Amino acid sequence: MERMTSLVFIVNLLIIFTSVVNQTRADTCTDGLGLCNGCDERCKAKHGPSSESNCDRSLGVGLCVCYYQCGSPSPPVQKKCDGGAGICSQRCQGSCCDMNCAQKYNGGHGFCNTLGTFSLCQCEYPC
Numbered sequence: 001m002e003r004m005t006s007l008v009f010i011v012n013l014l015i016i017f018t019s020v021v022n023q024t025r026a027d028t029c030t031d032g033l034g035l036c037n038g039c040d041e042r043c044k045a046k047h048g049p050s051s052e053s054n055c056d057r058s059l060g061v062g063l064c065v066c067y068y069q070c071g072s073p074s075p076p077v078q079k080k081c082d083g084g085a086g087i088c089s090q091r092c093q094g095s096c097c098d099m100n101c102a103q104k105y106n107g108g109h110g111f112c113n114t115l116g117t118f119s120l121c122q123c124e125y126p127c
Contacts, residue, residue, distance in 0.1 A: 027069055027070050028081075028127070029069070029070045029082060030065055030067055030081070031066040032065055032066075032084070033064040034063065042064065043066035053066050081125055082124055083105055083108070083122075084121060084122060085097060085101045085122075086120075087118065088112035088121050092121070097121035098110045101123035105123055106125065106126070110122060
């Protein structure tokens with residue numbers, strides 16, 4: 001269980017890092033898809049054939065990062081990207097997660113999303 005917690009933490013850090021770095025790329029979003037097994041296929045299945053994937057091994061564990069064009073350009077829908085801001089806990093729940101997203105991403109908002117036994121702070125921000 002401790003190893004899984006560490007892996008989730010590392011994946012979340014990578015998602016945060018790549019999302020912040022890629023806010024400078026116009027109209028490009030990133031999505032951390034976990035381990036690299038089938039990375040390109042999962043990326044294209046989730047975000048379409050124009051998406052590009054990268055298996056980042058810089059942290060010692062191969063983590064899949066998917067780069068894709070952000071949402072629909074037609075008004076009134078604003079184009080958005082997804083990111084992460086850590087783990088939600090008893091000390092940091094909904095409003096705390098939202099505040100963390102606002103600090104990490106320009107125009108960001110967040111919510112806690114439970115995946116199995118983990119609750120991650122997910123952020124949404126304009127491209």
